[in-house]
Amino acid sequence: MAIQKKHGKGRLDKWYKLAKEKGYRARAAFKLVQLNKKYGFLEKSKVLLDLCAAPGSWSQVAAEVMPVGSLIVGVDLSPIKPIPRVITFQSDITTDKCRATIRQHLKTWKADTVLHDGAPNVGTAWAQDSFNQAELVLQSLKLATEFLIEGGTFVTKVFRSKDYNPLLWVFNQLFNKVEATKPPSSRNVSAEIFVVCRGFKAPKRIDPRFLDPKSVFAELQGATPNNEAKVYNPETKKRKREGYEEGDYLQYKETTASEFIQTADPIAILGSYNKLSFKQPPNGDVALAALDKLPETTQEIRTCCDDLKVLGRRDFKLLLKWRLKVREIFGLSTKKDAKKEEEAAEEVAEVESMDDELKTQEELQAMKDREDSKKKRAKRRENERKQREIVRMQMNMISPMDIGMEEAGPMGEGAMFSLKKIDQANALKRLAQGRMSVLSASDQKKDRDSGIGSSPESGDDSDDSDLDRLEGELDAMYSQYQERKAEADAKYRAKKAREEHEDDEWEGLSVSEQSQQSDSSDWDEEEGDSDDDDDDGSHANGLIRDLDGAEANQGGLSRKAAAFFNQDIFKGIADSLPNPTGGNAEPVATKAKESSKEVNGQSGKEKKSEDQTMWDSDSEVGGGNGQFEVVKRPKEDDDWEKHLEKTADGKPDIDIITAEAMTLAHQLATGQMTTHDAIDDAFNKRTLRDRDGLPDWFIDDETKHDKPQKPTTKAAAKAIQEKMRAYNARPIKKVREAKARKKFKAAQRLEKLKKKSDALANDEGMTEKEKADTISRLLSKAAKKKPSQPAKLVVARGVHRGVKGRPQGVKGRYRIVDPRMKKELRAQKRIAQRKKR
Numbered sequence: 001m002a003i004q005k006k007h008g009k010g011r012l013d014k015w016y017k018l019a020k021e022k023g024y025r026a027r028a029a030f031k032l033v034q035l036n037k038k039y040g041f042l043e044k045s046k047v048l049l050d051l052c053a054a055p056g057s058w059s060q061v062a063a064e065v066m067p068v069g070s071l072i073v074g075v076d077l078s079p080i081k082p083i084p085r086v087i088t089f090q091s092d093i094t095t096d097k098c099r100a101t102i103r104q105h106l107k108t109w110k111a112d113t114v115l116h117d118g119a120p121n122v123g124t125a126w127a128q129d130s131f132n133q134a135e136l137v138l139q140s141l142k143l144a145t146e147f148l149i150e151g152g153t154f155v156t157k158v159f160r161s162k163d164y165n166p167l168l169w170v171f172n173q174l175f176n177k178v179e180a181t182k183p184p185s186s187r188n189v190s191a192e193i194f195v196v197c198r199g200f201k202a203p204k205r206i207d208p209r210f211l212d213p214k215s216v217f218a219e220l221q222g223a224t225p226n227n228e229a230k231v232y233n234p235e236t237k238k239r240k241r242e243g244y245e246e247g248d249y250l251q252y253k254e255t256t257a258s259e260f261i262q263t264a265d266p267i268a269i270l271g272s273y274n275k276l277s278f279k280q281p282p283n284g285d286v287a288l289a290a291l292d293k294l295p296e297t298t299q300e301i302r303t304c305c306d307d308l309k310v311l312g313r314r315d316f317k318l319l320l321k322w323r324l325k326v327r328e329i330f331g332l333s334t335k336k337d338a339k340k341e342e343e344a345a346e347e348v349a350e351v352e353s354m355d356d357e358l359k360t361q362e363e364l365q366a367m368k369d370r371e372d373s374k375k376k377r378a379k380r381r382e383n384e385r386k387q388r389e390i391v392r393m394q395m396n397m398i399s400p401m402d403i404g405m406e407e408a409g410p411m412g413e414g415a416m417f418s419l420k421k422i423d424q425a426n427a428l429k430r431l432a433q434g435r436m437s438v439l440s441a442s443d444q445k446k447d448r449d450s451g452i453g454s455s456p457e458s459g460d461d462s463d464d465s466d467l468d469r470l471e472g473e474l475d476a477m478y479s480q481y482q483e484r485k486a487e488a489d490a491k492y493r494a495k496k497a498r499e500e501h502e503d504d505e506w507e508g509l510s511v512s513e514q515s516q517q518s519d520s521s522d523w524d525e526e527e528g529d530s531d532d533d534d535d536d537g538s539h540a541n542g543l544i545r546d547l548d549g550a551e552a553n554q555g556g557l558s559r560k561a562a563a564f565f566n567q568d569i570f571k572g573i574a575d576s577l578p579n580p581t582g583g584n585a586e587p588v589a590t591k592a593k594e595s596s597k598e599v600n601g602q603s604g605k606e607k608k609s610e611d612q613t614m615w616d617s618d619s620e621v622g623g624g625n626g627q628f629e630v631v632k633r634p635k636e637d638d639d640w641e642k643h644l645e646k647t648a649d650g651k652p653d654i655d656i657i658t659a660e661a662m663t664l665a666h667q668l669a670t671g672q673m674t675t676h677d678a679i680d681d682a683f684n685k686r687t688l689r690d691r692d693g694l695p696d697w698f699i700d701d702e703t704k705h706d707k708p709q710k711p712t713t714k715a716a717a718k719a720i721q722e723k724m725r726a727y728n729a730r731p732i733k734k735v736r737e738a739k740a741r742k743k744f745k746a747a748q749r750l751e752k753l754k755k756k757s758d759a760l761a762n763d764e765g766m767t768e769k770e771k772a773d774t775i776s777r778l779l780s781k782a783a784k785k786k787p788s789q790p791a792k793l794v795v796a797r798g799v800h801r802g803v804k805g806r807p808q809g810v811k812g813r814y815r816i817v818d819p820r821m822k823k824e825l826r827a828q829k830r831i832a833q834r835k836k837r
């Protein structure tokens with residue numbers, strides 16, 4: 001009979017296979033194994049609380065690793081089958097009852113470690129369906145703050161969403177060390193990440209807002225709609241969960257094309273309207289009539305105007321160019337005109353009094369101006385490039401070091417966190433309302449169109465530079481679009497992360513990477529809303545806000561920036577950073593260092609030993625010579641695969657699971673190919689392709705479609721198929737054990753029978769016939785199978801519905817069926833009996 005292929009991604013997964021072999025109840029066990037391997041918290045723990053523990057694989061691991069006699073308490077909404085050395089109970093961790101039960105079990109002890117791997121149950125516990133995972137994390141943190149010992153460890157699963165950064169911030173307030181990591185056994189396609197919080201500060205009083213989902217996950221109020229994004233991706237519409245905006249009740253909106261030409265914010269129109277019409281309004285529109293007749297208003301433009309919601313990048317650009325041209329024809333103010341007028345006025349005023357010397361000076365000045373504007377343009381382009389790189393960094397495509405942060409320093413010129421750049425009122429407002437990357441694109445555009453906030457830097461008087469800027473903006477928008485896509489698509493994110501780490505072992509994502517990656521800037525804005533009248537000099541930018549108002553601790557940075565510099569990696573670099581302001585401004589790193597010192601409260605010795613676990617002892621992070629140097633951990637330290645099975649000759653047991661790999665292995669094994677050939681083949685026409693200067697969207701497209709095809713043979717594909725079949729056919733450990741038990745019992749029975757027949761044979765009081773009869777009776781009795789009891793059908797009703805394990809009061813074999821099936825079986829029996837009669 002052909003073996004049925006069982007479906008489900010887990011079947012082909014090596015962790016699933018390994019879990020089966022080791023007798024763990026879920027592959028999730030390896031996540032804890034790997035986290036513990038990295039941080040080593042289980043060996044040090046005597047009391048552990050496992051929140052959301054079902055089916056119990058984490059508790060199994062804890063029971064294996066923790067010292068003998070440790071107390072392990074596991075709780076879950078679902079029942080957990082008994083685990084040796086573990087106390088389990090069924091409860092909802094969000095309830096007071098659960099807290100009381102934990103208290104009962106822990107008695108007066110405090111937990112050294114609290115684990116939380118909870119994910120809201122969708123389907124089974126319908127009452128909890130709506131409970132967000134981030135809220136569940138906060139709830140588990142609440143329990144952790146109650147039961148953890150000072151210095152204890154809290155390990156939690158977090159899904160990377162907009163709530164991720166606020167959660168990290170809260171963790172940082174309560175723990176000395178917070179690190180986010182993704183163990184290899186966690187699927188790359190999963191948005192889950194594990195945060196290990198060490199060194200619980202056990203404050204006497206915790207601000208209740210830290211643990212209140214309403215404060216922590218406060219939504220951004222009144223943010224400016226991201227029209228650029230709407231223009232870029234019109235298909236993805238957000239559901240209006242909170243109803244329509246005031247005065248915006250229409251699904252379909254139309255405006256005149258002349259309005260688009262005249263508006264100061266063309267992007268807003270493109271983003272929010274469906275059509276630009278050329279139809280005359282009842283009271284007539286001269287501008288519209290003229291626009292209709294212009295040769296620049298081509299058929300293509302009209303088609304684009306007809307349905308703005310299907311505009312692509314090219315159409316979008318076309319419309320904006322058309323608008324610029326028409327504005328020029330109509331004599332509407334453009335930067336170019338304004339500057340020309342200004343210059344003309346200056347010329348008229350000075351023409352009469354200008355002597356030769358003045359003329360020369362004027363020329364020199366003009367040359368200098370031209371040179372200056374050239375430099376500024378270059379600088380602006382560089383800024384735009386950096387901005388794009390920041391976005392790419394947020395998407396994990398490059399590391400902070402790639403954008404030259406280490407050269408300029410965090411507060412250096414043009415640096416990512418420079419506050420100088422955003423002190424315009426308009427820019428500040430936008431920053432407070434939206435994302436950083438959106439700010440410059442839209443802000444610059446607005447500046448150009450409306451003339452507001454114009455600066456010599458933004459002034460550009462050539463069509464070329466307008467187009468360049470447009471190109472830059474479009475690229476920035478494309479990056480934003482990519483970023484949003486990346487956020488929505490976990491697979492894409494995983495791919496990007498893999499791409500970034502492809503030369504290296506994938507070590508999970510660091511906190512900084514995470515905080516950079518998330519676009520959630522809600523944290524600061526929410527507080528900013530209520531503090532409009534805060535004119536304190538230190539907060540002149542209105543950027544620095546704290547949940548409890550302790551802004552001074554943030555070192556004059558936003559919470560996000562402060563969180564970034566609060567990472568251990570920045571500790572101790574303060575001294576090595578040159579003070580750019582000549583001593584007036586305190587370097588951020590100093591603040592970070594100080595705050596981390598306050599926060600840590602750990603002795604240097606302790607810290608050193610912890611650092612040594614994580615980093616190579618050679619690492620110099622703010623070391624004695626003031627050098628800031630990050631040294632990669634040695635291979636053996638972070639070798640996640642170390643515990644993998646080894647072959648008899650001690651080599652790692654590498655599983656070949658793709659047909660391509662099998663083909664290659666086959667060819668190498670049979671000598672059809674040498675390793676030299678394999679290396680040679682790795683160089684293909686795409687290897688040395690120069691991608692410098694190509695736009696991101698083009699590179700993305702190329703990467704997607706332009707891939708080398710690796711050869712596969714039929715035999716290799718078949719071999720892989722067979723291998724997978726073999727995996728699927730393999731019985732699980734439990735079944736293998738049951739079979740072995742059965743064999744053992746049969747052997748025991750045989751032994752007993754042998755002894756009995758020997759005794760009979762030696763019995764002199766019996767005739768040979770009697771002996772033979774008795775032995776054959778014994779044999780036939782032993783061969784007879786016990787009639788198996790039919791399984792009892794049990795209907796799980798009410799609270800027992802969906803409950804796993806033996807229902808209360810049921811003995812012997814049983815099967816859980818739904819009520820319908822039981823009724824139908826009874827009916828069948830009745831019919832059969834009636835027929836008999």
Ligand SMILES: C[S@@+](CC[C@H](N)C(=O)[O-])C[C@H]1O[C@@H](n2cnc3c(N)ncnc32)[C@H](O)[C@@H]1O
Binds near residue numbers: 029051091093136
């Ligand atoms: C991924 S599983 C945990 C796996 C577990 N760590 C292990 O190793 O076997 C997530 C668990 O969270 C539990 N859960 C979700 N919401 C819960 C709640 N409010 N209270 C208790 N458990 C909850 C679910 O019942 C589910 O068993």
